[in-house]
Amino acid sequence: MTLRFTKGHGTHNDFVLLADTRGDLDLTADLVRRLADRRGGIGGDGVIRLAPTAAVARAGEEVADRVLAEEPDAIWFMDYRNADGSVAQMCGNGVRVFAAFAESLGLADLATGGELALGTRAGVRRVRKEPDGWYAVDMGAWSLPGGAGAAAQGADAQVLVAGWPAPRPALSVDLGNPHTVVALPSLDELAAADLARAPQVEPVPADGTNVELVVPLDERTTGDGASVGRVRMRVHERGVGETQSCGTGACAAALAVRTWARHAAGDVPVPDVWEVEVPGGQVRVRVLADGHVELAGPAELVFTGEVVLP
Numbered sequence: 001m002t003l004r005f006t007k008g009h010g011t012h013n014d015f016v017l018l019a020d021t022r023g024d025l026d027l028t029a030d031l032v033r034r035l036a037d038r039r040g041g042i043g044g045d046g047v048i049r050l051a052p053t054a055a056v057a058r059a060g061e062e063v064a065d066r067v068l069a070e071e072p073d074a075i076w077f078m079d080y081r082n083a084d085g086s087v088a089q090m091c092g093n094g095v096r097v098f099a100a101f102a103e104s105l106g107l108a109d110l111a112t113g114g115e116l117a118l119g120t121r122a123g124v125r126r127v128r129k130e131p132d133g134w135y136a137v138d139m140g141a142w143s144l145p146g147g148a149g150a151a152a153q154g155a156d157a158q159v160l161v162a163g164w165p166a167p168r169p170a171l172s173v174d175l176g177n178p179h180t181v182v183a184l185p186s187l188d189e190l191a192a193a194d195l196a197r198a199p200q201v202e203p204v205p206a207d208g209t210n211v212e213l214v215v216p217l218d219e220r221t222t223g224d225g226a227s228v229g230r231v232r233m234r235v236h237e238r239g240v241g242e243t244q245s246c247g248t249g250a251c252a253a254a255l256a257v258r259t260w261a262r263h264a265a266g267d268v269p270v271p272d273v274w275e276v277e278v279p280g281g282q283v284r285v286r287v288l289a290d291g292h293v294e295l296a297g298p299a300e301l302v303f304t305g306e307v308v309l310p
């Protein structure tokens with residue numbers, strides 16, 4: 001049997017995309033691992049199945065029922081799997097690439113100012129295309145699981161990266177999927193960090209976490225006088241390892257740095273727009289007034305092919 005696929009990426013966070021428009025593909029963890037394998041398969045940080053939201057609901061995922069109740073137009077669902085075969089709730093770069101994939105299949109038209117509402121395990125996500133070709137996603141509500149106490153302290157966890165003499169304080173941020181963000185004092189330390197092994201997080205998160213190492217950079221001022229925050233980050237993704245980018249991680253990084261800046265600055269306003277540099281490029285994070293956060297960045301489809309399944 002052969003399976004058609006498309007390979008795509010968002011700032012080099014790369015995915016194998018499968019168009020399961022009838023919703024009958026049995027995407028087992030073993031199949032995901034084989035497709036994502038960089039030597040024996042196609043290779044990717046994750047596998048994305050585009051399936052009818054109704055089919056995902058029929059398969060027993062209650063979140064798909066909630067998606068359709070909230071937004072009946074969200075007829076397509078992003079079934080996201082990490083490279084190790086585990087299921088993840090959300091993928092920010094993946095949503096943008098999913099939108100580009102849906103356009104390529106004729107399932108969405110974003111060129112004329114339209115919007116694509118899609119289902120994910122973290123709820124409905126809405127994507128629009130900007131004039132420069134970037135995709136902007138309303139990533140929904142974010143939160144600090146540690147609450148106001150963690151915001152005031154700047155930390156509710158500790159992270160130990162291999163080779164560090166001691167753990168460092170870290171802030172948990174929820175983007176529909178879990179993140180733990182650690183500030184480093186210099187770009188040299190960021191570059192030197194050993195992310196080949198999974199960082200140790202305390203308290204140990206029940207469902208694992210994605211870990212972002214961040215260095216806040218100087219703000220820049222735009223032509224109209226607005227301040228834009230800047231952050232550089234590296235990420236170790238749950239279920240994958242170090243990746244070149246992570247969209248939900250970029251949002252978590254910007255939100256953590258903004259939280260730290262707010263507490264350090266007292267009443268001085270902090271930027272709502274943040275440019276996040278990742279090894280694979282740059283994305284933009286905008287903190288919205290309604291408690292949501294928006295992620296914008298590129299999405300590329302690279303090639304299509306067929307894989308032979310045993």
Ligand SMILES: N[C@@H](CCC[C@H](N)C(=O)O)C(=O)O
Pocket residue numbers: 013046082087088089090091092093094177178210237238239240245246247248249
């Ligand atoms: N790369 C993603 C996040 C993918 C899921 C993550 N590894 C998890 O398990 O939560 C992104 O761009 O957000």
